[in-house]
Structures are given as C-alpha cells and as structure tokens.
Amino acid sequence: MTWSFKIGTFGGTEVRIHVTFLLLLLWIWFVHYRMGGTPAAWEGVIFILAVFLCVVLHEFGHVLAARRYGIHTPDITLLPIGGLARLERMPEQPGQEFVIAIAGPLVNVVIAGILFAALGYSVGFDQLAEIENPHVNFFVRxxxxxxxxxxFNLIPAFPMDGGRVLRAVLAVWLPWSRATQIAATIGQGLAFVFGFLGLLYNPLLIFIAIFVYLAAAAEAQNAQLRDVASSVLVGDVMITSFASLQRSSNIDEAVEAMLATTQREFPVVDQDGKFDGLLTRDAMIRALREGGPATPVASVMLKHIPVSHPRKSLQHSLRLMQEAGAPAVAIVDDAGRLVGLMTHENLGEMMMVRAARPEGFRFGRLRRETRGAGAGR
Structure with a gap:
C-alpha cells in the first residue's frame, strides 16, 4: 500500500504503518494534552499503541489461519481505522474463508478473556463502555x-470480518459470485445506515460508511472477475497493441514513449523480442529525478514479473499477478517472445465491456480486432 512504511517482519509477513496512523497519534497526544497536560498526553498515546498491538494480534490470527491452507500473507498495514492483512490469494473453499475470517475476532475474545481474568471478573458494562475516559483503569479500557x-468486526459488511463470514456461509448453498453480491449489497445497505447515523450523532460514522460502501463495491467486482476468469483464456483479453523498450534504452527514450502513449507500464525486451522486465511510470519518474535521462532502463526495471502463455486461463494469470503483487503479467509465446500484457487497467476495461456487451459477444472477437492495430514496437 502506498504511503506506508515497514516497521518489521514477523514470520515472513511485513508489518507496515500508514502515514495517517502517525497523524492519529499526534491528534491523540494533542487532545489528551489539553485534558491533562504532558502525562495525560503520553498515557493517551501509549493506550492507542496498546490498542493497535491488539489489532496486530487480530491480523496475525488471520495470517496463521490462512497459512494453515497454504495461503501466504505478504504484509499487514496499520491504518487509523484498524489493520489490513493482504492475502496472496483468496481461499478456495467457503469453510476456509470462514475459518480465516473468524480467526481475527477470536484473538480479541482471548485477549479480552485474559484481561477480565486479570481484573478478577469485577468489570461492569458501564466501565467497559467508557473506553475514551482516561480516568478509567487502563486495562479495563x-x-x-x-x-x-x-x-465491530462481526458486522456483516465488507471489509469487516463479518462480511466474509456471511459470504462463506452463503457460499455453502450459492455460487461464490452470487454469495458475494448478496453480502456486498447487505454491506452497502449498512453503509447507508452508518451514514445516516453519522449525520445525527458522530461524523466519524460518515467516513466509515464511505469506506464500507467502496469496499463492498470492490469486493463485488473482484468476485465478478474471479467468476469470469475461470472460463476465459488470457490470450482473449490481453493487450496486444503497446509500446515496448529495448534493454539498451535509457530513461530519456522511455519518457518519449510515455508521452506518445497512454501506457503506465512498459515491457523491456531483448534484441530477439524476449521479455526481460517491466518499467513502471513511477520508477521512470524516480529514475529521471535521481539519475537523469541517461539512466539505463535495465537498471530500474522490475525483473521479477510473472510470465504466462496465451493459452493459459485468465484465472491462472490473475493468480500469478496477485501472488507476486505485480502491476502486470507478461504474456509470451512458446519461444519466449513477448506477445501481450495483462494489467489491472485492462482487467477493469474487460469487466466494463462484459457488463455492457450484447448477448453472444465473445472476448476472442475483441482480441482479434485489437490485434489488428499492430503489436508492440
């Protein structure tokens, strides 16, 4: 995730902090300082850090459950609204998603149980409700x-765990895409409820409502893509008209290609047309700023880009992209020559075409028409 930085790696999973989380710490410090001076300010910051330690443990509950099914979690990002664990791929069975989703809240159940036991089970509900009151015992809060x-996490709305639990339960009887659509619709309905309550009581609920609504829409789109990907070849939807760069090219030539096209990613090929790497627009601009226009593209291109074949399923290529966290998949022929690209942008365009296409339209027809425009140079 952009605007985040790494603070450590635990069990092969990076833990990252989004810069907005630091802004939250500053805000907490300032609010508590006004309430009780410097000691109160630092106590407020320490409490928030303890809360986010619980959030990290919650996310590692998901990580360990996913690992049980052979699913790696590349990173966890801490945001002001909680944590986000990024799975390299989605679980294949509803039961697997249920276990992975419920594992996080169960960690918080265990933590709360330990704290209740340490406090002698003498905590009342009125005390538990005062989590914002600095005068209440630290561990009670x-x-x-x-x-x-x-x-909160069991609310049946994406991206909360409850949304995934609901989908897993529905997917026992319904197709995955239909279960996702129902869960997403319920989540978007709850987002409207949050927004309405936010107007009446707490403006923070409005931001949560927007976040939940967009997350539900994204989840529904991902499910539709997964449904389509199982029956389409990557060769039917790949980009075949694109600009490419030679391994001997420099950043100045790359900039010229960028200005002459609408591409964000440029494949780099050798003299035989075999794929060698991928130069992204961000890497290009960074190299231009730091090394100048004479910087060789080979020194700044991404080298570990997944490679697929036109006759492979779109599902296979999509999985390669997700597992590598790559911006694109290079499509090569039997001789290893680059013949196409699959990017996040063209996947989005494919889904828009699918939503608008007339009955009987096939993706292969679109690919042949696009290929007629010419291949990369």
Whole structure:
C-alpha cells in the first residue's frame, strides 16, 4: 500500500504503518494534552499503541489461519481505522474463508478473556463502555476495546470480518459470485445506515460508511472477475497493441514513449523480442529525478514479473499477478517472445465491456480486432 512504511517482519509477513496512523497519534497526544497536560498526553498515546498491538494480534490470527491452507500473507498495514492483512490469494473453499475470517475476532475474545481474568471478573458494562475516559483503569479500557473490536468486526459488511463470514456461509448453498453480491449489497445497505447515523450523532460514522460502501463495491467486482476468469483464456483479453523498450534504452527514450502513449507500464525486451522486465511510470519518474535521462532502463526495471502463455486461463494469470503483487503479467509465446500484457487497467476495461456487451459477444472477437492495430514496437 502506498504511503506506508515497514516497521518489521514477523514470520515472513511485513508489518507496515500508514502515514495517517502517525497523524492519529499526534491528534491523540494533542487532545489528551489539553485534558491533562504532558502525562495525560503520553498515557493517551501509549493506550492507542496498546490498542493497535491488539489489532496486530487480530491480523496475525488471520495470517496463521490462512497459512494453515497454504495461503501466504505478504504484509499487514496499520491504518487509523484498524489493520489490513493482504492475502496472496483468496481461499478456495467457503469453510476456509470462514475459518480465516473468524480467526481475527477470536484473538480479541482471548485477549479480552485474559484481561477480565486479570481484573478478577469485577468489570461492569458501564466501565467497559467508557473506553475514551482516561480516568478509567487502563486495562479495563483495553478490555472494552477488545470487546468492541469483536462486535465491530462481526458486522456483516465488507471489509469487516463479518462480511466474509456471511459470504462463506452463503457460499455453502450459492455460487461464490452470487454469495458475494448478496453480502456486498447487505454491506452497502449498512453503509447507508452508518451514514445516516453519522449525520445525527458522530461524523466519524460518515467516513466509515464511505469506506464500507467502496469496499463492498470492490469486493463485488473482484468476485465478478474471479467468476469470469475461470472460463476465459488470457490470450482473449490481453493487450496486444503497446509500446515496448529495448534493454539498451535509457530513461530519456522511455519518457518519449510515455508521452506518445497512454501506457503506465512498459515491457523491456531483448534484441530477439524476449521479455526481460517491466518499467513502471513511477520508477521512470524516480529514475529521471535521481539519475537523469541517461539512466539505463535495465537498471530500474522490475525483473521479477510473472510470465504466462496465451493459452493459459485468465484465472491462472490473475493468480500469478496477485501472488507476486505485480502491476502486470507478461504474456509470451512458446519461444519466449513477448506477445501481450495483462494489467489491472485492462482487467477493469474487460469487466466494463462484459457488463455492457450484447448477448453472444465473445472476448476472442475483441482480441482479434485489437490485434489488428499492430503489436508492440
């Protein structure tokens, strides 16, 4: 995720902090400082850090459950609204998704249980509700936060765990895409409820409503893509008209190609047309700023880009892209020569075409018409 930085790696999973999380810490420090001076300010910051430690443990519950099914989690990103664990691929069975989704809230149940036991089970509901009151015992407030995290994450709306639990349950009887659509619709309905309550009580609920609505829409689109990908070849939807760069090219030539096209990614090929790497627009601009126009593209291109074949399924190529966290997949022929690209942008365009296409339209027809425009140079 952009605007985040790594703070460590645990069990092969990076833990990253988004810059907005630091802004939250500054805000907490300032608010508590006004309430009780420097000691209160630092106590407020320490409490928030303890809360996010619980959030990290929650996310590692997902990580360990996913690992049980052979699914790696490249990173966890801490945001002001919680944590986000990025799975390299989606679970293949509803039961697997259920276990992975419920594992996070169960971690908070365990943490709350330990805190309740340490406090002698003498905590009342009125105390647990005062998690924002700095005069309430630190560990009582922390126990209250973990109870809140369980309840909040079990709301049946994406991207909360409850949305994934709901989809997993529905997918036992319904196709995956249909279960996702129903869960997403319920989530978007709840987003409108959050937004309405935000107008009446707490403006923060409005931001949560927007986040939930967009996440539900994205999840529905991903499910539609997954449904289509199982029956389409990557050769039917790949980009075949694109500009490419030679391994001997420099950044100045790359900039000229960028200005002459609408591409964000430029494949780099050798003299035989075999794929060698991928130069992204961001890497191009960074190299231009730091090394100048004479910088060789070979020194800044991405080398570990997944490669697929036109006769492979789109599902296979999509999985390669997700597992590598790559911006594109290079499509090569039997001789290893580059014949196409698959990018996030052209996948989005494919889904728009699918939504608008007339009955009987086939993706292969679109590919042949596009190829007539000419291949890369």
């Amino acid at each position: 922390l126990a209250g936060v973990n109870v809140f995290l369980v309840l």
